[in-house]
Structures are given as C-alpha cells and as structure tokens.
Amino acid sequence: MSSADIYREIILDYYRNPRNYGKIDNPDISKRDSNPLCGDELEMHINLKDNKVSDVKFTGKGCAISQASASMLTELIMGKDFEYVKKLTKEDILENLGLPDLGPARIKCALLSLKVLKYGIYSYLSEKLNDVTSADKIKEEASGLF
Amino acid sequence: MSSADIYREIILDYYRNPRNYGKIDNPDISKRDSNPLCGDELEMHINLKDNKVSDVKFTGKGCAISQASASMLTELIMGKDFEYVKKLTKEDILENLGLPDLGPARIKCALLSLKVLKYGIYSYLSEKLNDVTSADKIKEEASGLF
C-alpha cells in the first residue's frame, strides 16, 4: 500500500480526534501493553453488561495507524455481544481500518489494539470467570498476532 | 623447515633420552608452566652456587620439540654464570636446537623452556633477592616470548 492510501483523511481524523479516548473507573476488563519494537503503548478499558460491551475506552501513545486502529476498534465493539468481541480476527481489524494490505513492518501497529483486547479478555476469563479453557485459547490467539 | 629437517636424529634422541630429566629437592629456582594452546607442560629446577648454575633438572610432557628444547637448554646453562643465563634470547634457544626457522605454529613449543626459565628467574629475583627492577625486566621478556 502506498502511504497516500494509508494516510487517508479518515485515519488522520481518528489519529487526531480519537473517539472513546479516556479511562473507565473500575472496569471489568483492563489491559495495558506496548510494542517492544517501536514503543507504542495502549491501554484499554471495557465494561460489560448483560454479556454486551456497555462501555469501552482507550488511551495510548503511538503512530497514526496504531491509534486510529485502537479508536476504530472501540467503536466496532461498543454495544456488541461479548461472544462477537471474543471472535474478532486480524482480518476484521484490518478491514475495519480500511488497510487490508499493510506490510510486515507496519501490520504490528494496526494489530496492537487487538492484541491488548485479547490479552484483556484472557485476564478477565481466567481471573474473574475462571474459564481457563476459553482463556487459554484467546491467549494463544493474542500471542500469535505478532 | 621441512619435518625431515626438524626431526633429525639428535632431536629424537633428546626427546627419547632427555638429559637432566628429574627434580631437585629445595632448588633455588623452581617453575612450572604450560602452553595453554597445546597443553605441553614443563617444570624446571635450578640450583645456584657462586653465581653459577650448579645443578639443573626438568620434567615435562609434550612434543619432541618442546622436550628436546628443554633438555638442550639444561645442558646449555649447566655450570654457566647466572648473568649469562639471564640474558639468553629466543635466538640462542633456536640456534642451540638447530631449528632457526621454525614456523609460528611450532616456535612456541621450542620457546616454552625459555619462558619457564625466565619466569623462574623472575620469581627468584623478586622473591629471594628483592631485585624488583631486574625481575620486572625479565618478566617483560618472558611474557613477550609468545
């Protein structure tokens, strides 16, 4: 993808005016991670109600791709069934971003938010729900992202 | 030098029937060293009387060159002035051995005996005679051999 394709108006807008930026007090799910290669940081907070995402926020520092990706991800999952959220794939994220063909150097930026989300769900499942089997599965998926 | 030149009758004879092989009880000078590259070992014992070498013996394990060199060196210094012994050079040893043109891989074998001798004199000068200046000079020489 050429950079003109990547840095479209919408990505820049989400980068500069991130939706759902902030924190939640005592969230059900809370996770922070960083990309050791580039230093990008991301923290995500989620509340669940009736097995749906009732609130979601993120904070972070990083490139336009990682921040726009995080912000768009929060919009994507807001109000959705928890089952749906658990099943999100790499392809879902890239499509949601409108960047299906990112090269290997930058795809990690786009996927950091999904990684944080999956690790957050892992902690939630294992620590709060004691559902070790599902937790391990999602941890596997998270570590396989990059 | 070709190996036919190196392994002359006389070297083999000194290798198989080393002169002055053995130990001295309570020698004035006593030193053991080994060549870390090949594992050759050598120990040398010397007695001095009236500033002359009154007795010298060696023991060791190693190749024909190192053992013949050690044995020939003992013969060379027996009865000699200590001053003469202190001044022996690399060239003296190689000439005494009849191997002036040894290559870099084997010259260390020929010089191990001189190295042990010089380190022995160093210990003697510094510990027994308290002659630090001469001792340091000879230590320099020893460590410069290889």
Added chain:
Amino acid sequence: MQASTINIENIRRDFPILQRKVHNNKPLVYFDNAATTQKPIQVIDSIHNYYLNYNSNIHRAVHQLAEEATAAYELTRDKVAKFINVNREELIFVRGTTEAINLIAYSWGRQNVQKGDIVVTTEYEHHSNIVPWQLLTKEKEAKLEYIGVDDNGELILDQLDDYLNTGRVKLVTVSHMSNVLGTITNAEEIIRRCHKKGVKVLVDAAQSVPHIKVDVQKLDCDFFAFSAHKMLGPTGVGVLWARKEILENMQPFNAGGDMIREVHKYNTTWNDLPYKFEAGTPNIADVIGFSAALDYLENIGMDKVREHEIELTKYALEKMSVIKGIKLYGTPDMNKRGGVISFNLGDIHPHDLATIIDEDGVAIRSGHHCAQVLMERLDVSATSRASFYIYNTKEEVDVFIRSLNRARELFRI
C-alpha cells in the same frame, strides 16, 4: 560536485548497495548509519576470500589453514590496537558493544560493586548501557543514578560532582556520543573528575569511534567498547578494551575452550590476556573482515570522515530548520555534535514519517532508538533520526528534504 574534503564518488563506487533501487525504482538514500553502516566491497570480499581460501578454526591447530586463519585473526587485533592506540593484549573481541558492557557488568561489576555502592550512568544512554547496570545494582542492592541532560542535549556535569561527593560511586558509565542527539560527550572532563576520586569510567564508544578520531590512552578511561558493524565492519564483531591491571584481576565471563590454561576436574586456571575473555570459537571470518574496514577508514583518515560529516550535518540542519512544524533535538554547535539528527515533524508520528519517506527511497530510523529514558526526558514517545556516513551526499540530503515536505503535505501540516 561535492565541496567535500573526501572523494565521494570514489568512495560510493566501493559500496555496491548504494547502486540499489528500492520501491518503484527509487535510488537508495541510506541515512540509518547510526544503526549500522553499509560495507565497502573490500570488507565483503575479505570475508568471501576467507571462506574460499583459508577457513579454519584458530589458535590450537598446527596445519596450514589454521596458521593462516590465526595470523589473520590476530592481525585484526593489532590493527584495532593501533586504531585506538592501546596494547593488543588488552583488546577482547566480543559480539558488539552490548556484549562488551555486559561482560564488564558481570565480571568486574559483580566483583567490585557492593551493597550501597553507586553506579552512575546518564539520561542519554542506549539501553545497552542502562539495563546491564539495572540488573547489577538490583542484584547487589546498589544504586543506579543518572546524570541529567540539559535542553541543549548536553550532560549536566554538576550532577556528576554531587554523586562523586557521596564517596559511594564505583563506576561512571557514559556514551561518548549520544545515538539520538548526536551530542559528543566531554569524556575527558568526566574521566578527570572521576579519577580524582578514584572512580572508574566506562566509555561506550559505539557512536564515536566510527566517526571521530579517538586515542584511548589520551582519553585515559578504564573501559572502552564499540561495534564493528557501525564502522563499515561486519555484524557480529565488537571490541572491549580495558586496562591490563583491571583485566588481570577480573574473573572470566564466558568459560569454555580457548580461555583456559589447564582444566582439571575440580579446578581450572586461565589463559593469558586477552584470551582469558574469549571463550569458544570466535567469529573468525568477521573479525578478519573487520581488518579491511579499519584499513578503509585509515585510508580516508578519521579527520576527513569527521569533516565530511560536519559539512553534511550543517547542510541538513540548515535545510531542515526551515521546514514548517519541524522540531530539531540536540545542540546547534557542530563542535559538540556528530552526524546524527533527531527530529519530529508536526504531529506526524516518526513511524508514519519513516514509512512515507521510505517510499522515496530514504531509509531513516524512527522510534525510541533504544533510549527510552531519553525519550521520557524529552517527553516524546519517539523521534525520527537521520544519521550520515562517509558515502552520503548533499544531493541525498536534498532528496530527504523533498520527501519530508511530501510527508508534511500528506499530513496536511
């Protein structure tokens, strides 16, 4: 074409990779030299020649290949010794600066740093000169302290005095040139102050030896480390120098073949310097290849290298400073900086910037540059960094500038 003091056309011909085209046939503009430099054909061929003609393990065999390989390996040691003006027996080949610093931390550090002692580093160090000391001071219940960086990107030496006055400092460890700001450390002054108090100094020369003439005896430090791959040499080779008295009293680091004198079941004695610190089969081919890199730099002359970089950096700083929205880090005083320029352009994240200008063939680095402590100090998460070497030209700077402006437009700044 170039007003440069070195014949840059000739030099560029020696670097085949500079003929390479990237992305849609753009000529490569390689400005990532602080990360690793390109290699002249002389270095590449020297490695090739080693494997084609005299590859062998070294030091212990008597056959001809082993003799030739050993001689060539040890010749590099002689050349390095001459290059930085030290004795060959004090020179230890390692993988790189990182391993050199870890060797000191493990061996000298664990013997000499005790509970309550202080190790002083600086806010502009590379992670390689921070994390080993974090591990050591944690193990020993000692303290790690930082000399701060002022707004010009220079060390605040008054803070050094404060630490020294505690009387608990065992080591001051400082990079000779910042890999982010390009600041050239006043190492002589630091060493003078430390030695007055009997404190040892380690100089991380990863960014200095490749770019400025360094005489280690004159510098008078105690430990000195750098990497071959940042000065035209192969990857996998670094150099540690330390004073003989220190090395003699240090325990070995890695143990194994070559570093021993005699091994018995329950006790072992060590080989002479420098071999005591080179355990196992070393990186023979690349140490030999490093010789050619040293020859190449000596041939040009380190003064000329420095002059060329000053000229190029001045030119680039001038052109960059007028770009709208740019923020340049580090001192404007060329006497105090090398050919490394860190910057940020508007709110474009450095990764995004690097991606955009990569399309124009320009290779720069973006991120924290293994200097997260400095990033915190500068209050940024990352910077972009262009860094120059002997084969770079003003024309390449022009391409770079044009590309920065394209990025600016893309981000509507």
Added chain:
Amino acid sequence: MQASTINIENIRRDFPILQRKVHNNKPLVYFDNAATTQKPIQVIDSIHNYYLNYNSNIHRAVHQLAEEATAAYELTRDKVAKFINVNREELIFVRGTTEAINLIAYSWGRQNVQKGDIVVTTEYEHHSNIVPWQLLTKEKEAKLEYIGVDDNGELILDQLDDYLNTGRVKLVTVSHMSNVLGTITNAEEIIRRCHKKGVKVLVDAAQSVPHIKVDVQKLDCDFFAFSAHKMLGPTGVGVLWARKEILENMQPFNAGGDMIREVHKYNTTWNDLPYKFEAGTPNIADVIGFSAALDYLENIGMDKVREHEIELTKYALEKMSVIKGIKLYGTPDMNKRGGVISFNLGDIHPHDLATIIDEDGVAIRSGHHCAQVLMERLDVSATSRASFYIYNTKEEVDVFIRSLNRARELFRI
C-alpha cells in the same frame, strides 16, 4: 569411484576451498571437521549477497532494507526450528555452543542451583561443558560430579544413578557426541532416568546435529545447544534451544537493545521469547548465511550424511588399525560412534605428527581437543584426531594413511 550413497563429486564442486593447494602444491585433505567445517559456495554467496544488497539492522526500523533483513534473519529461525523439530519462539541465536551453555549456567543455573546441589557432567565433555559449571558450582557452593568413561569410550551410566539417588542433582549436562572419541551418547536413556527424578538435562549437540538426524522433541531434553560453524555454516552463530516454560521463568542473560519491552530509569520489562535472550545487534549476516547451510544439509539428507561418514570411518579404521604402533581410541561399534577418530602413533607426539602430515596437505587436529579431563582419564597428554564430513573421500583417507606411514618412518617406529 566412491561407493558412497551421496554424489561426492557434485558436493566437492560446491566447496571451493577443496581446490586449494597447500605446502609445495599438495591438494588439501581437510580432516579437521570436528573443529570447524568448510562452507559450500551457497553459504558463502548468501553472506556476500546480504552485504551487497540488503544489509541493515533488524527488528526496529520500517525501511525496506530493514524489512528484508529482518525477514531473512527470522526465516533462519524457522528453518532451524524445522531442522531440529522445535518451536521457533524457543530458539535463541548466540555465538556458538560455548555461549549457549554459559547463558544457561548464568541465567538458569544461578536461579536454580543452590548450596549443596549437584550438577553432573561427564569425563568426555568439551571444556565448554565443564568450566561454566565449575564457575557456577563454586559460586553457589554446589558440587560438580562426573560420569566416568569406560575403556570402550562409553559413559558408565550406573554412576548417573548413584548421583541421581542422592536427590540433590539439579542438572545433568552431557555432550551428544564426544568430540574426541566420537562416542554417540545414549542421551535418550540419560534423559529418561533424569526425568523420572525430575532432573533437567542439557544436551551439548555441537558434534551431533551436524552429523546425525536429531529430533529434539523426541529426544525430550530440556536444553539443547550447537554451533553453525560445525555444520557448513558461518563462524559466530550458535543456537540455544530450551523449553518455553523454562525460558519464561529465566532471568535474561545479556541486557541491552532488543531484549526489552519497556525501559524506565529504575525498572525494565522484558521482550517476548525468543528476543528476551538476544541482546544487542545480533550477527545478522551470518545467521542469514546459516539458512543456506541448513538447506544444503536438508538437500543431501541427514541420513545420507550419516551413511557416508560411517562408510568413511569404517574404511579409515580398517586401514589405520594395521599401522605399526598405532593406538586407536573409542568404540569399534560403528552404531555407537560418529566420524571422529582419535589415535596416537608410537611415541610421536600428536603435535609432531600433525606437523609432519600437514606437509602432505593433510589437516588434522592434535592436542587435548579442549577435553583435558578426558586426556587425564585416557592417561595421555594429547591425541591426534581425524574427523570427516560430507566432502571427504576414501582417496583422501589413502593419502592420510600414506602420510602416517611417512611419519612413522621419520620417527623410526
């Protein structure tokens, strides 16, 4: 010409050094393969090609060269993983077997071996698998014990049981093939007995992986180490494998760039596996070159490699055994030995022998082979050692035998 199962003429054409003449125009007969092997042109060209076309530092930059170099470097990890059948995230690139073992001793050893514990090694280990454990057990006031070697050159496994029965053993560390005797260790049996008692096992595979097919998962050991330069690869590259659970609980060894997640002034977190254990710029070019070596061996097939070496070793042992005054070490059972032959000829010291036959172009190793403990066990100060690889021929063995006889005559034996 050769009854060999591999096409040796084709193979020899890939190794340019085999065309070399030494001393007075004698063709090189290279029998020093246990020290280091020669490299096929595919490996040599792969390194050349890296420097000519895509040299760059890896992992952190986004420009095109960095992307290409990173991909090639990580591809080697995939290939190694496949070659020994493990997961890529458990594979750490180091300088060689020596560094791999030291890494385990420093990191895992210092965390897990306590006062009074026992580390068990064997009498036929290389210094690299003895001295690190001497240092560790001394520091920890633990004990180092040795499994003895019988007159056939095999380990006396009853002694292992005695040690295990003490209940104090933390680690058994054993070479998979002796670099002096060529004995192939019954590692499966050792691992079985150790795991029954919950004891970890390190396998030094420096001499096995290059010569026999090894499936690490089947072997079921806990740590596994080998060197690229002994299997057609470049110098300066080695591999450490360990189980994920173990690596995850291990402290880092060297600290610096690339192995961190976040560095703050007073605390730092680690990168994921395997990067947590790869600090600083690695030996990029040579790791990439190692890929070509693995391809080369896979192409021939490790079973074929083994067959060829058995045939050659059998042939050499037959011819050598009738030389007057010769003493051969190790087992005559070819199922239990690799292509390494240690011997002594009359009272000719191995160094003298090596010098003499070097004149005929034959490169063998002489000395203690970094196995002084074994030399004491065999009650010799040194042995001569001929060791074979895929490019060696029976004709070369004939040259070697003639040369041994010339040495015998020169020494009047």
